[in-house]
Amino acid sequence: MIEMQDLSFGYRGGGALLSNMTLSLPAGSFHFLTGPSGSGKTTFLRLCYADLLPSAGRLTAFGHDVSGLSRDGIAMLRRKIGVLHQDAQFLDHLPVAENIALPLTVAGQPVDMQALKDLLGWVSMSGHARAVPPALSGGERQRAALARAVIMSPDMVMADEPTGNLDWDMSMRLLQLLVELNRSGKTIMVATHDMDLIRAARQMDVQARVLRISGQRVQLAGADL
Numbered sequence: 366m367i368e369m370q371d372l373s374f375g376y377r378g379g380g381a382l383l384s385n386m387t388l389s390l391p392a393g394s395f396h397f398l399t400g401p402s403g404s405g406k407t408t409f410l411r412l413c414y415a416d417l418l419p420s421a422g423r424l425t426a427f428g429h430d431v432s433g434l435s436r437d438g439i440a441m442l443r444r445k446i447g448v449l450h451q452d453a454q455f456l457d458h459l460p461v462a463e464n465i466a467l468p469l470t471v472a473g474q475p476v477d478m479q480a481l482k483d484l485l486g487w488v489s490m491s492g493h494a495r496a497v498p499p500a501l502s503g504g505e506r507q508r509a510a511l512a513r514a515v516i517m518s519p520d521m522v523m524a525d526e527p528t529g530n531l532d533w534d535m536s537m538r539l540l541q542l543l544v545e546l547n548r549s550g551k552t553i554m555v556a557t558h559d560m561d562l563i564r565a566a567r568q569m570d571v572q573a574r575v576l577r578i579s580g581q582r583v584q585l586a587g588a589d590l
């Protein structure tokens with residue numbers, strides 16, 4: 366699904382941040398991505414969804430070399446990857462349900478109201494459909510953001526420190542939702558420095574692997590979960 370060959374990346378004006386990475390993220394896999402603060406986890410995710418392009422080497426996503434993609438090609442690729450950030454942003458004047466449906470609205474696609482209702486139920490947000498985002502708790506915001514990230518039925522979901530601001534119970538609920546997405550066939554990548562979160566996945570009967578960024582390289586860390 367995503368293949369990196371000898372990929373290197375550095376921000377303009379800075380030195381190399383990630384060097385000579387060769388790895389593959391197969392369809393249906395579940396990976397955690399760990400590494401010290403500033404090691405390049407967010408950068409790695411941004412490369413995967415073509416928000417950044419490699420400085421050298423190759424990144425192939427869904428069979429396409431991202432460096433050769435047109436603007437439309439990149440837009441198509443982004444629709445296949447739902448992204449969840451630590452501090453999800455919403456349009457504060459719109460109700461939660463409309464915020465969740467926004468990717469469809471922006472793409473000019475019809476909103477299937479029953480599917481939206483089901484999605485709200487899946488993230489336990491049915492009671493907050495008409496609320497505005499500023500009225501939500503941190504956990505509710507993240508669950509709404511996850512619903513928004515999957516409303517276009519992406520093949521892959523990438524989450525960047527999705528539980529960074531959440532208490533343990535809320536973190537577990539979010540992790541459970543990510544595991545359920547993986548069971549339904551979606552490829553999942555979760556960047557986190559929370560080792561307890563990774564350990565908790567062991568109890569959830571998911572075949573997760575741990576990638577660690579260290580010394581500009583990404584390596585599989587230890588045994589699979």
Ligand SMILES: Nc1ncnc2c1ncn2[C@@H]1O[C@H](COP(=O)(O)OP(=O)(O)OP(=O)(O)O)[C@@H](O)[C@H]1O
Binds near residue numbers: 405406
């Ligand atoms: N747009 C940018 N321009 C220049 N340098 C950047 C940019 N974004 C990030 N960096 C630098 O690249 C390095 C890696 O940043 P990145 O956010 O990928 O790390 P991270 O592992 O996700 O960190 P954290 O765990 O603290 O979120 C950092 O030194 C950061 O300052």
